[in-house]
Amino acid sequence: xxxxxxxxxxxxxxxxxxxxxxxxxxxxxxxxxxxxxxxxxxxxxxxxxxxxxxxxxxxxxxxxxxxxxxxxxxxxxxxxxxxxxxxxxxxxxxxxxxxxxxxxxxxxxxxxxxxxxxxxxxxxxxxxxxxxxxxxxxxxxxxxxxxxxxxxxxxxxxxxxxxxxxxxxxxxxxxxxxxxxxxxxxxxxxxxxxxxxxxxxxxxxxxxxxxxxxxxxxxxxxxxxxxxxxxxxxxxxxxxxxxxxxxxxxxxxxxxxxxxxxxxxxxxxxxxxxxxxxxxxxxxxxxxxxxxxxxxxxxxxxxxxxxxxxxxxxxxxxxxxxxxxxxxxxxxxxxxxxxxxxxxxxxxxxxxxxxxxxxxxxxxxxxxxxxxxxxxxxxxxxxxxxxxxxxxxxxxxxxxxxxxxxxxxxxxxxxxxxxxxxxxxxxxxxxxxxxxxxxxxxxxxxxxxxxxxxxxxxxxxxxxxxxxxxxxxxxxxxxxxxxxxxxxx
Numbered sequence: 001x002x003x004x005x006x007x008x009x010x011x012x013x014x015x016x017x018x019x020x021x022x023x024x025x026x027x028x029x030x031x032x033x034x035x036x037x038x039x040x041x042x043x044x045x046x047x048x049x050x051x052x053x054x055x056x057x058x059x060x061x062x063x064x065x066x067x068x069x070x071x072x073x074x075x076x077x078x079x080x081x082x083x084x085x086x087x088x089x090x091x092x093x094x095x096x097x098x099x100x101x102x103x104x105x106x107x108x109x110x111x112x113x114x115x116x117x118x119x120x121x122x123x124x125x126x127x128x129x130x131x132x133x134x135x136x137x138x139x140x141x142x143x144x145x146x147x148x149x150x151x152x153x154x155x156x157x158x159x160x161x162x163x164x165x166x167x168x169x170x171x172x173x174x175x176x177x178x179x180x181x182x183x184x185x186x187x188x189x190x191x192x193x194x195x196x197x198x199x200x201x202x203x204x205x206x207x208x209x210x211x212x213x214x215x216x217x218x219x220x221x222x223x224x225x226x227x228x229x230x231x232x233x234x235x236x237x238x239x240x241x242x243x244x245x246x247x248x249x250x251x252x253x254x255x256x257x258x259x260x261x262x263x264x265x266x267x268x269x270x271x272x273x274x275x276x277x278x279x280x281x282x283x284x285x286x287x288x289x290x291x292x293x294x295x296x297x298x299x300x301x302x303x304x305x306x307x308x309x310x311x312x313x314x315x316x317x318x319x320x321x322x323x324x325x326x327x328x329x330x331x332x333x334x335x336x337x338x339x340x341x342x343x344x345x346x347x348x349x350x351x352x353x354x355x356x357x358x359x360x361x362x363x364x365x366x367x368x369x370x371x372x373x374x375x376x377x378x379x380x381x382x383x384x385x386x387x388x389x390x391x392x393x394x395x396x397x398x399x400x401x402x403x404x405x406x407x408x409x410x411x412x413x414x415x416x417x418x419x420x421x422x423x424x425x426x427x428x429x430x431x432x433x434x435x436x437x438x439x440x441x442x443x444x445x446x447x448x449x450x451x452x453x454x455x456x457x458x459x460x461x462x463x464x465x466x467x468x469x470x471x472x473x474x475x476x477x478x479x480x481x482x483x484x485x486x487x488x489x
Contacts, residue, residue, distance in 0.1 A: 286317020
């Protein structure tokens with residue numbers, strides 16, 4: 001066993017001490033090597049205001065109203081009273097008494113809104129409701145220059161309008177990519193709430209693709225928007241315009257924390273057409289649609305709730321000519337998936353009339369593709385009532401088990417309604433009534449099987465599994481929809 005003398009012990013002690021110091025000296029370096037937590041502060045909007053502010057304009061509208069004047073300034077209603085009853089007009093000699101009031105047009109302020117410069121040569125974008133009904137539009141820039149604007153076009157469906165001022169070298173906005181916009185992202189608005197020009201407010205994107213209209217998936221924010229902000233830009237942190245501030249949700253008329261902006265990609269699509277022709281053309285296929293519920297999707301074998309349920313097809317429409325039927329579920333249009341019912345009108349509306357498109361429908365357990373030629377949108381046709389029954393209906397034993405009493409369609413009814421078959425509901429009680437069926441409805445299919453008359457209806461219904469909900473496709477007026485009948489216990 002080796003022996004340690006004093007010098008050796010001192011060496012060991014020094015070595016241990018140095019090792020300890022080395023260990024102690026390394027500890028702080030190790031701590032510094034660890035990544036520091038990411039700290040995020042509130043955004044600074046000052047540079048954005050300097051960058052985008054000059055592109056935002058104030059819009060005032062004027063409406064010309066007729067006014068009646070007379071020689072002595074007397075109210076026209078009072079003059080009419082004197083004339084009607086032959087009473088002399090006071091303080092006016094008989095030869096000077098007016099027989100007809102003079103008509104004059106008087107310009108009166110109509111409203112205040114906002115807008116932004118789309119191009120350097122004077123095209124300005126705003127909301128359609130800002131300029132609707134205006135006889136005169138006045139655009140004021142941040143440098144206080146005023147211009148009388150010409151309304152190029154307005155589209156009420158999307159609430160987008162374009163006006164033109166005669167100027168050049170204007171500071172145009174930079175348009176952003178809406179697809180890159182994320183929920184929770186900071187955004188800013190500039191406008192003229194209550195006429196207070198160049199007011200800046202900020203917040204975050206609360207939601208995207210918010211369905212509040214047929215053709216617009218709105219951007220929802222918590223940016224303060226009030227009357228006068230309409231038509232102003234919604235700006236991201238890169239200084240790009242991503243939307244047009246258009247609507248608020250309010251029970252008081254003022255801001256309550258929820259506002260909506262038109263996505264800029266949709267607005268640009270509309271503005272391009274307005275600048276080219278002064279109007280917007282949209283495609284239509286002539287169907288009435290509704291949502292597909294989970295219960296209906298499962299009962300007809302679709303799987304998940306998706307697509308748009310065709311509740312009616314207009315006679316002679318593109319859909320009618322293509323073979324689309326009431327009860328079909330449109331799952332794709334031109335190769336694009338229809339996840340929810342609002343997707344279809346947007347896709348069809350953005351398709352150029354005359355274009356030949358493809359529609360995928362789910363019908364009685366199978367999908368099929370149909371070719372359809374897009375028409376131009378037109379006002380909806382009023383629904384027609386179902387013809388009165390010509391004979392007293394007879395009850396069906398099988399239908400009564402479901403709370404139904406049905407009868408065959410007459411030849412006159414089939415001809416008028418353009419149907420090949422079906423049965424008319426004479427009475428709906430119990431399970432059928434709970435499912436929403438009522439007298440006068442026309443049942444077209446039961447459990448995914450078309451029925452031509454009462455006999456076939458009874459056969460299909462007798463074979464159906466009464467322990468499960470039975471899907472029934474029925475027509476009411478011009479439109480068709482599904483009901484799920486759950487037999488009472």
